[in-house]
Amino acid sequence: MSAAAAASIAGATTLSAKADALEEAMSDELDKRIATPWMCSIDPTPEPIPGDNRPWYQHNDxxxxxxxxxxxxxxxxxxxxxxxxxxxxxxxxxxxxxxDEKVVLACLLHDICVSNLIRTDHGYWCAQMVRPYVDEEIAWAIEAHQALRFFPDNSVGYEYPETYIRYFGADYKVEPYIEEAYQTAKNHRWYMTGRLITLNDLYSFEEGVMVDIDNFEDIIGRHWSHPYGGLGFDGSPVAHMWRSIIWPNNFL
Known part of the structure; x- marks a missing residue:
């Protein structure tokens, strides 16, 4: 793990923030071993295009x-x-x-904002991003996994992640809003959908395994409602979130 990633984890002030920082670091480390991730931050251009002296590339970078x-x-x-x-x-x-295919799609979408938009409270952000386009059960489960990942469930073999203990300490306690979200979720009719995200999430940091999005074309086709105009241009309440990923380096 890089020094920057370690510093990010150490600098987080709450358990949830530390967990989000760790998950981002693990995902980034996995990606870096296979391909260089895209730069998605608002900074002056680190590597100028010859002949182009703009300090920021507005819109099409x-x-x-x-x-x-x-x-x-x-x-x-x-x-x-x-x-x-x-x-x-x-x-x-x-x-x-x-x-179930709903669980598969929820797993596919549950962390899409972490390295591309925002990592803090990422379960809530990811759920908000996809809610207009999926069954409510899928969006609910993605949101619920934010809290459920901190609580074991022996019925499905989910244990509190050892990495959380190693990085955050054995005495860390989740914030009250996470505890409240867990208590609500565990009595919800869709609890197991959210729980299965955490189960399939925990064991999905395997090096050298390449999976293509086209492998899920059939599931996306059955359970994702593509909007007229395309993501980011459909006038939905979350269109701006998708545009922020399309043009991640916009100055304004």
Whole structure:
């Protein structure tokens, strides 16, 4: 793990923030071993394009693949989320374990904002991003996994992650809002959908395993409602979130 990643984890002030920082670091380390991730931050251009003296590339950044006019979920995975090994492995793990297609799609989408938009409270952010386009059970489960990952469930073999103990200490306690979210979720009719995300999430950091988004074309087709105009341009309450990933280096 890089010094920057370690510093990010150490500098987080709450257990949830530390857990989010750790998950991002693990995902980034996995991706870096396979491919260099895209730069998605608002900074002056570190490597100027010859002849172009702009300090920021507003909208179409020549260092990033240009997105199509009406981008689909596949386009985001190919051109912005790539390589996204963790969520792809998670979805593949869920499918190999015979999970319902809703669980597979939830695993595919549960962390898409972590390295591409925001990591803090990422379960809530990811759920918000996808809610207009999926069954409510899927969005609910993605949101619930934010809290459920901190609590074991022996009925499915989910244990509190050892990495959390190693990085955060054995005496850490979750914040009250996480505890409240867990208590609500464990009595919810969709509890197991959220729980299965955590189960297939925990064991999906395997090096050298490559999974392609096209492997899930059938599941996406059945359970994802592609909006008219494309993601980011459909006028939905979350369109701006998708545009922020299309143009991640916009100054304003």
């Amino acid at each position: 020549p260092r990033l693949p240009q997105m199509p006019a009406e981008p689909t979920m596949r386009d985001f995975f190919k051109l912005r989320f790539a390589p996204a090994n963790h969520v792809l492995q998670s979805a593949a793990c869920a499918r190999a374990n015979g999970m």
